[in-house]
Amino acid sequence: MRNLKITLEYDGSGYEGWQSQGEKKTIQRTLEQCLELITQEKIRVIGSGRTDAGVHALNQSANFLITKPIGEQKLLRAINSVLPPDIAIKTIEEASLSFHARFDAKSKVYLYRIMNWPVRPAVGRQYIWHVPGRLDLAAMEKVLGCLEGTHDFSAFCGSGSLVKDRIRTVIGWAIDARPSGLIEVTIEASGFLRHMVRNIVGTLVEVGRAKIDADQIPAIMAGKDRRQAGRTAPPGGLFLQEVRY
């Protein structure tokens, strides 16, 4: 038995998210079907975590057990030749049998892309949230400063989540604004709750538009009430950028 660790990139626009759910078209299911086609084995892919419908990944990590003695590079080429064009395996490496893509993840880095420009984009519109109007970047940075560290992130947890422990650690963040109007928000955390990045970014934009005062953020977090924070940013702007082990 071998345990292979993979990293993969995907355009989530056409998928119902990562996780297999019956007959729904998901990244996990598509991967498993292609791997089974090539290896003629029943394969169960373990992702580092789920991504929502419409969310993309630049470097998702996963692992799976196989018995076939096929070389990693040969398998990589074979699987990329059968995967649809919106999913690509970037690397395959042999891991120890104990490696588990979800349990062993130390942190994840998400990237959210905003186009802050009067006119909506046409090229690359699948990969960005169009936000017209002036945004106060200093106020948005202040919000991220409040989130840094270990906190209960219930106020940013999507409804319907069954997770009880909502304490997570935001390890780092950055906002990079370009003259083109592109704003890239990067957040690294020990783990993320359901819709957490999208709820944080939705709140950032409401603070940037002065609909919420940045000074209210500590109280919103302490209140642990999702309804007090901003709305959920759309999925297309979100990318799982890296999983750190």
Added chain:
Amino acid sequence: MRNLKITLEYDGSGYEGWQSQGEKKTIQRTLEQCLELITQEKIRVIGSGRTDAGVHALNQSANFLITKPIGEQKLLRAINSVLPPDIAIKTIEEASLSFHARFDAKSKVYLYRIMNWPVRPAVGRQYIWHVPGRLDLAAMEKVLGCLEGTHDFSAFCGSGSLVKDRIRTVIGWAIDARPSGLIEVTIEASGFLRHMVRNIVGTLVEVGRAKIDADQIPAIMAGKDRRQAGRTAPPGGLFLQEVRY
């Protein structure tokens, strides 16, 4: 009568190019239909030039005559609200009645994006040509150096073109290669023949892969024979970046 100059961005993936051809879904036809819907006038949009099926534009320029006394900003918002998401008008301004988007263009700048990486991209694959394997950038720059200036570009003119005068002036060029594998080729010329940028880029890649020697380029150009140059690069990597007046 008013003459309006517009700049627009489009994702050409879903279109049969710029130019109206009967019932085919083209950028020009889509624009005209939306403008007619809003202005209730018969509108003929004059583009700076055609773009092929699948080619994108970051800043295409065009003009059209209307009689309605609607403000430019109001018209911009109205037209963007009815245009499909893969086309967006970026600016509208009043031009002199003599302004003609095609005849008055002094030069055009095209951008071609190549992903030079072992594994194919998934995110943004609509906007790039995946070229695996080592590319000799210095040899590619040498080719562009040969193209600079005023020449007969018949060797890079797509078959089927009815244009007799194939003398054009390449005003400037650049190759920008990033550690990510992204290579951006930019070419500015007084005008472009059918498939000219894609034929140049296809040739560049064959030179980069040492299939064609850069030293052969002057002879290939002098031969004026399309079959001597490299193959046509795919349309998805090509962007009309700017039209200069």
